[in-house]
Amino acid sequence: MKKKQPKKRKPKKIQKPKPLRTVYNGIDVDGFTLADYQMEKALYDQLKAESNDENFSLLSLPQDNRLREIIENKRTMYLEFWNSKRIPTGGGRKSDKKILEDFKNLRSKKWKDILIKDANNNKIILWDFSSLDSGVNQYFPEMLDVPTTKGSVLDCLRDKDRFLNGYEKKILKPGFYKVEKTDSSFYSVFSQMIRMGSESHPVVNFPSLVAQYIVMESYYNTIKLNNGIENDNFVVLDECSGWAGRLAGILCSFHKLRNDYQSRYGRKLHITYLTTDPNKDVHERFAAIVNDWFSLVEPKHSLDYFHFHKQTLGCETPEFLSYCKGVLSDLNVSGANVALTSPPYFDQEQYSKDPSQSCVKYRNDYPSWVQNFLSGMIKNVYELLQPKGRFYLNIANTKKGSKLFPSETESVRLLKEHGMKEVVTYKMLLSGVPNKNCVNVTSVPNIKTKEIKLKKFEPVFVYEK
Ligand SMILES: C[S@@+](CC[C@H](N)C(=O)[O-])C[C@H]1O[C@@H](n2cnc3c(N)ncnc32)[C@H](O)[C@@H]1O
Structure with missing residues (x-):
């Protein structure tokens, strides 16, 4: 008797995920690495040591100082990037994969997980500390450019001196500790710092x-x-x-x-x-x-x-x-x-x-x-x-x-x-x-x-x- 041939299984169709419709889908933000940072920081520390001035600041340096030029180039590069493509709100751009992950995590969160009790009076407090909204924020880069009390966060990029000042305060002065640990999320830490350095509070989403x-x-x-x-x-x-x-x-x-x-x-x-x-x-x-x-x-x-x-x-x-x-x-x-x-x-x-x-x-x-x-x-x-x-x-x-x-x-x-x-x-x-x-x-x-x-x-x- 002829042996029956096992039925050939149809290969499973692998569904290609559709791209998300965030406005800057497919755009990558690069241009600032840990090595860049270390070089700038060394230059900054050296300038500071040489100046012998307690009130040393980048703003007091001549316009053609190398470090000032590096930072100014960075400002114009990011501004150009914003003007042409829009950078996302908060940290760096998230990949479609990461946005989707955020969505799925949001979906699986238990609904009572945000309840905490006020230790003083036992009353209910609502606190979403998951940061999962950032997936949805990715659809709205405009959030960075909503004017609040001190202008918008993006206004910091538009103002040469303010950017320089914020950069010095948040990136070059001691305390930019996260950078030492990893450079994988470097851009996101960087843009977060710029945001904080601008001293303009960004609009936030409803949790x-x-x-x-x-x-x-x-x-x-x-x-x-x-x-x-x-x-x-x-x-x-x-x-x-x-x-x-x-x-x-x-x-x-x-x-x-x-x-x-x-x-x-x-x-x-x-x-x-x-x-x-x-x-x-x-x-x-x-x-x-x-x-x-x-x-x-x-x-x-x-x-x-x-x-x-x-x-x-x-x-x-x-x-x-x-x-x-x-x-x-x-x-x-x-x-x-x-x-x-x-x-x-x-x-x-x-x-x-x-x-x-x-x-x-x-x-x-x-x-x-x-x-x-x-x-x-x-x-x-x-x-x-x-x-x-x-x-x-x-x-x-x-x-x-x-x-x-x-x-x-x-x-x-x-x-x-x-x-x-x-x-x-x-x-x-x-x-x-x-x-x-x-x-x-x-x-x-x-x-x-x-x-x-x-x-x-x-x-x-x-x-x-
Ligand atoms: C962004 S929310 C307030 C901030 C809040 N934390 C949030 O994200 O939910 C305010 C919204 O009200 C909208 N808005 C302004 N005028 C309005 C109106 N007349 N009717 C309905 N919405 C309005 C604004 O466009 C804005 O999107």
């Missing part, structure tokens, strides 16, 4: 895992109240999309919500993200993140269960209200289950020049901003929420010189005036220099806090319709 916590908490709250979700569609309203930190939070809660819903009710849950932001420059980037997430992170066809609606209208306007009402009616639901946002803090940061940007529309007019923007936004949220739906509002006071803009108390007043009831106020820890609002985190287990004792926080007001 995605905090957003995930809020979404999950409000989901459990909703199903407890209603024994399910209206029309099996969980709707999250975000009045100011920002830099997609909240979008990423919702994306990483997506499979958790759906798995839980399926096991409880035996039905498939849809999730809707309804949002707006006047910043037209970055509008398309949100759809890119959603597409990347669903083509690379979630199983096939999951996008059928995620509904993404974004506008560029001002969230305080009647136009936005009627747009949202239209979407909600199309989805056959009576309102959003939860609202979550972090609006502009008056005019502290100038995100874009679009006329409906709140810092453009209410320029230099805080009372009008409170009355029209803040109040209008809260009024719209109230109208769009389902009864008992919660509004999580992250906002902070700002200062200009000695003048205080008390947006926190104004928000609380307006939330109450518009008929909402207080539930709780969370403290959300953020990176940045500790100010008056600080939490001592030394007692938090499993967290490397050797150097950081105090962390800055901002409130998240939770109110219910």
Whole structure:
């Protein structure tokens, strides 16, 4: 008998990962190695020793000094790089592989992992210390060029003397210790230092895992109240999309919500993200993140269960209200289950020049901003929420010189005036220099806090319709 030939297995098709749609995909940043640094540092130490001047600084050297020239060349090179290709926010550019890794890690994070307790009063604190948002930040290099109190971080690159000063302070003076350890992530350490040297604080993203916590908490709250979700569609309203930190939070809660819903009710849950932001420059980037997430992170066809609606209208306007009402009616639901946002803090940061940007529309007019923007936004949220739906509002006071803009108390007043009831106020820890609002985190287990004792926080007001 003829021996049957074993069936030839078809070779498995290896799926090539699709490239992500970050704006500088495929660009590499080089040009500064550990050897460069060591050479510059030796030159600097030598110049300093020769000068015999206590107040020695690079700025006091003649323009044609070799070290000054090296640093100036570097400045123009990076500026040219920014002008032509945009360098990413924070540290160095991440590869597609690393961004994808961040996304997958975000997705697998447990939703309660960001909860810590205030050692003083046992109250809950929200702290996402994972740095996983940096994957999503990679879609928004503009974050480096948002003017804040001392201009934008990129303004440091534009100003010759400021760059020289920052370079000396953060790179050539003792303390640039990370460089000694490794040169593999050299560029990222370097750009971080430049950022710090510029003394201009960069805008930060809303921590995605905090957003995930809020979404999950409000989901459990909703199903407890209603024994399910209206029309099996969980709707999250975000009045100011920002830099997609909240979008990423919702994306990483997506499979958790759906798995839980399926096991409880035996039905498939849809999730809707309804949002707006006047910043037209970055509008398309949100759809890119959603597409990347669903083509690379979630199983096939999951996008059928995620509904993404974004506008560029001002969230305080009647136009936005009627747009949202239209979407909600199309989805056959009576309102959003939860609202979550972090609006502009008056005019502290100038995100874009679009006329409906709140810092453009209410320029230099805080009372009008409170009355029209803040109040209008809260009024719209109230109208769009389902009864008992919660509004999580992250906002902070700002200062200009000695003048205080008390947006926190104004928000609380307006939330109450518009008929909402207080539930709780969370403290959300953020990176940045500790100010008056600080939490001592030394007692938090499993967290490397050797150097950081105090962390800055901002409130998240939770109110219910
Ligand atoms: C970036 S967030 C505030 C910072 C916060 N930490 C965050 O990332 O969520 C503020 C956002 O509000 C947006 N914005 C400004 N005016 C607005 C308006 N009238 N309606 C909705 N969004 C607005 C800005 O474009 C910006 O993206």
